[in-house]
Amino acid sequence: MFHFKLAFDSLRKNKESYLPFLLASSSAIALNFLMQLLIYAPGVKGLMAAEIVRLLLVLGQVIIGLLSIVIMIYSYSFLNRGKQKEFGLYSILGMQKKNLLKISFIQQFLSFCISLIIGLISGFVFAKVMIMLLIKLIDGSSFKMTLSIPALLFTVLLFALIFIILTIVDTIAVYRSNTLDLMKSEKKVEGQPKNRWILFLLGFIALTIGYGLSLTVPTPLKAVKQFFFAALLIIVATYLLFIAASTLILKTLQKNQSYYYQSKHFITVSNMLFRMKQNAVGLASITLLSTMTLVVSLTTATMFFGRSNLMNDLFPTDTIVRTTGNNLSLAEIKQLAKKDSVSIKKAYEVTTSNNETLQLNKSGKLSKPNTSESSQLRNVAFMSQENYQKLTGKKIRLSDQQIALFQGAGKNTADSNLFKTHSLEMDGQNYQITKTLDSLSGYPKGSNQLYPQLVIITADSAYTKLVNQFVDVSDLSSAFSTHGLSLGFAQKESQQFYLDITAKGARKKAFYENIKQKSQNPFFDLEDKEDNQKIANALYGGFFFIGILFSLSFILATGLMIYYKQISEGKADQSQFEILQKVGMSEDEIKKTIRSQIVWLFGLPIVVSIVHLGFAFPMIQKLLLAFAVPMTSAVYWIMAVTITLMVIIYFLIYKLTSRTYFKQVTAFRD
């Protein structure tokens, strides 16, 4: 009972660092429990594309789990500092290490129980709310979630483990330290900050390369490859520059006598110089966390809100049928529709060559790819003049040396400019580009290919020649050729039917089945927009949901870091402002100085992270293209909203924590 009382007392005395630790652990438990509940929810299993959603959730669980461990160890280290001092006192009063450990144990157990209760309850309630959000995001209707035992067990075990780790850390600390060490306060005299040119230079170079990579990344595929490298560079640069550049700038300011020796700058500049030395790493971490929040929420929100555009681009009509071998016709499909009483509102039929990856160099030469430079690769399909007329009903007259072009998905201005000034060289011959088409009726504007889509419309004679030259039979067809199936030119072409139909459910299914039966072709492919939409909803809705959860946990981590930074600084700054007051600084001046310091230390991370986001934007755009998400102007709105939300949340954290800081700094006046 005595130990229990001491344990409780110590927690009460350290409540300024203990409460945030409780908050951190309860929220971590809540978030993890939430993820677990969702993973085990029967509702998720019943979803369309349940596997994708579950995979995303598990992925999210892993990351949030890791982040929880980091946050808890971080916030515990602050709690520990105060506790060690108290243990030092007990130790002087004659308490043995055994007893200290007992106290520590009780504390740990107490914290564990409290945060478990708060965390599990709030996690469950929060899960209910989040599920409503998830339903909305993935267009579900009802969703079942139960209090599943495995979820509960996993959460409890995970956090029991984390608390055991913390207890072990504690035990080691108590055993290794001697009494005097324990008593010594955390105050250590900091050396004078030095200019670090090499770090600055390295940071500057890393930043330039990182930003440069993002600004110049040519293709979505490159973006995927380079994203992590660029992110790594920018992370390193942020740390280095926060450490080195801040000192450099402040020292320069200090050398400028007429600026420095003004009462409003004097204390701020000299204080910041020391602050930055202690806090550069913390500030850089805060910057990176808020950058991550911005990037994650921007990316997932854009995916989510861009998904209907994406679907409309991929599916200009309700149904797309692709087949080879010319054994299905639009007339036959219409007949089947009649039989199944499905009415077809719109129908297009077109035959093009199979898509082939070709290389387009800067002088307008199209050839088989022999480069690793993915920026030059294009996804090319050929279409004969006759087929073009059949598809669009429009007349077109092309001579043997003339072509028309349609730039589909991934249309870029560099190509458009090239086509304006150059002719296209294929197979040793120049083709004059007579027309670039803005649209191709029925033909999808989007594709799930990584390279930009190019449709080349040629005269009929040139068509055969070019297809023979450039288009290979697909791997699938060559597999069949070994089984003795006859393969001819037909395998290099595919027929595509684009249909807008009015049918739902079973009738639609029957219709689709009948088309498949009719075609009798191994290369038959039928895609339904509605099914794909559901998958897209699940995928991008799931992404967005995870994005929201990530952002929440990142913001939580950011808030905690800022809070701990403030209280640890508040204690240090208190004596300083006390001196200043005695030497003749008025209360107003002190408040002003404190405020300008806080504004700098708060403003810097958020400003830098917005700059980071700005530079990362081109790369994010390309990255999204790699996920087939088209860029519309909506992305700018989403960015604006994301930044605004972030700034508001950040400001709230600022308000909350700076109050504690103020109270601490000005405590001497009581």
Add this chain to the structure above:
Amino acid sequence: MTLLSVNHLKKEYKSKRSIQKVQALKDVDFQVNEGEFIAIMGESGSGKSTLLNCIATLDKPTAGHILLKEDDLANLKNKDLAAFRRDHLGFVFQDFNLLDTLTVKDNIYLPLVLAKNTKGKEEKLAVLSKQLGISDLLDKYPYELSGGQQQRVAIGRALITKPELLLCDEPTGALDSKNAADILNLFDSCHQNGQTILMVTHSSLSASHAGRVLFIKDGRVFHQLYRGDKSEQEMLLAINDAMTNLLGGQS
């Protein structure tokens, strides 16, 4: 001419947990003439620090008045207090109270910068640093200095504004005897240059440098001792006698 006049000063504290008031100063009354070096002695809890805080405008008396020249400190508005401290008073503390984030030079400049009076600061610093023997420490940081050196810097900070009154709170309390003697000699030379000094201490040795010693007990001036033409040694003996009486009166 009278520089500082303390008239029937009274200070009561209300402690947080009880209704009972603590009388730190009951009725303190004395005058300080311009150019005087005066020491105030007393046991811990005698009220000498409270007295200093009242003169320093860091604390407000419950009753009575403090006049610096002709100005009543009670008439100062809250927002003018800081400026008043800056312009008229200099402080030297037991634990130096230098800012670790500023160099020695900037620590000394601090009051000038706060007063927006940085013109000719280099000349002022040059004269002062030579006098204090810290000329070659100016670009160092306080944590790189010894206690004695830090106290010199603190004295420099107190004197750079040429204050009318230098207030010292146990200035040698954190120093060894050698450094303490150096600092006291420094006060002596300041005093000879015409600086008025008011020092609170419980060290007889420190007080023996003063021209007059006031003894405070239970919130009143109990006794005072003029140096006259006594040597430091004789003064020390006289102070010790007075202190023995002071303590004797207690038992």
